[in-house]
Amino acid sequence: MPRPRRIAAATLIGGSATLSGFYGFLIGEAILARRAIGTTDDRPPSPDGLYGDDLPGRTIRVLVLGDSAAVGYGVTRADATPSAMIGxxxxHVMDAPVEVQCRAIVGAQTSDLMGQIDLDPDWHPDVAVIVVGTNDVTHRVTPQASARMLGQVVRRLIAEDCDVVVGTCPDLGTVQPIHQPLRAVARRLSRALARRQTIAVVEAGGRSVSLGDLLGLLFTERRDVMFGADHFHPSETGYANMVSVLIPAITASLRQKQRELAYTGRPQDLVSVADAAAVSVEHPGTQVAPDAGPGGRFASVLRRRRAS
Structure with missing residues (x-):
């Protein structure tokens, strides 16, 4: 009996060494990718202000929270930031003035969102737009922990009568400075986070929009125009593409609130939140909205169709 135990121990030690070596390799890849991408606290000129001030409707207040993708990292003009494009x-869509305040921070993680909300507690938004998750993946925050924190943020905003639209974590598997096998790990983790984010957001009463298209097929096909100079963050065109899938969700959320309408489809039109999350990860641009169905565990799904 002693001999098998020694063999098992040797096998375990060998396996642990292999696993440690693999993770050491991944960490080395991550360091090289981070150096290639670079880091900075620079941000574009502030996009905060009033858009469409000559329009007749009631002013809509929009709060933008999140990380560098919400900031518009890499662009040099205020009007090229996601916040300004949203404004x-x-x-234009709502035919009303839109007041925008961007509190997103370059490098922010989900754990930083509560602090961003508290920056100006006297300014009460009608809708909050959140884009976050990439830095949770790169800092090895588990999808479960990240999604749980996001759900808490959404619940707080909803409790304060603020609609919430969340752009989920983009697919990091096509980022050029990240090499294999780290790229495969990044893809798996980012997709897992996006799925859990969708569930957490919808169960908390918000709407989610899959942003996989940011670094997915469209970005793979058009790297020259969709990525910025660091090949990691989007270009101005890339940010515009992101905003193009967020605006419909923001509009739908605001219009539903204005009309005080609940989902009126037949029961078979609904899917479970978990199934909706799985669909959204596979189909970038998909919007998932909560439904007041039995137990609050159902959602309606609006898939975006790619232009032919």
Missing amino acids: VGLA
């Missing part, structure tokens, strides 16, 4: 686009 202009939403004012």
Whole structure:
């Protein structure tokens, strides 16, 4: 009997060494990718202000929270930031002035969102737009912990009568400075986080929009125009693509609140929140909205169709 135990111990030690070596390799890959991408606290000129001030409707207040993708990292003009694009686009669609305040921070993680909300407690938004998750993946925050924190943020905003639209974590599997096998790990983790984010957001009463298209097929096909100079963050065109899938969700949320309408589809039109999350991860641009069905565990899904 002693001999098998020694063999088992040797096998365990060998397996642990292999696993440690693999994780050491991944950490080395991550360091190289971070150096290639670079880090900075620089941000574009502030997009905060009123858009469509000559329009007749009631002013809509929009709060933008999150990380560098919400900030618009890499662009040099205020009007090229996601916040400004949201302001202009939403004012046009809603035919009303839109006041935007961006509190997103470069490098922010989900754990930083509560602090961003508290920056100006006297300014009460009608809708909050959140884009976050990438830094949770790169800092090895588990999808479960990240989604739990996001759900808490959404519940707080909803309790304060603020609609919430969340752009889920983009697919990091096509980021150029990240090499294999780290790229495969990044893809798996980012997709797992996006799925859990969707469930947490919808169960808390918000709407989610899959942003897999940011670094997915469209970005793979058009790297030259969709990525910025660091090949990690989006270009101005890339940010515009992100905003194009957020605006419909923001509009739908605000219009539903204005009309005080609940989902009126037949029961078979609904899917479970978990199934909706799985669909959204596979189909970038998909919007998932909560439904007041039995137990609050159902959602309606609006899939975005790619232009032919």
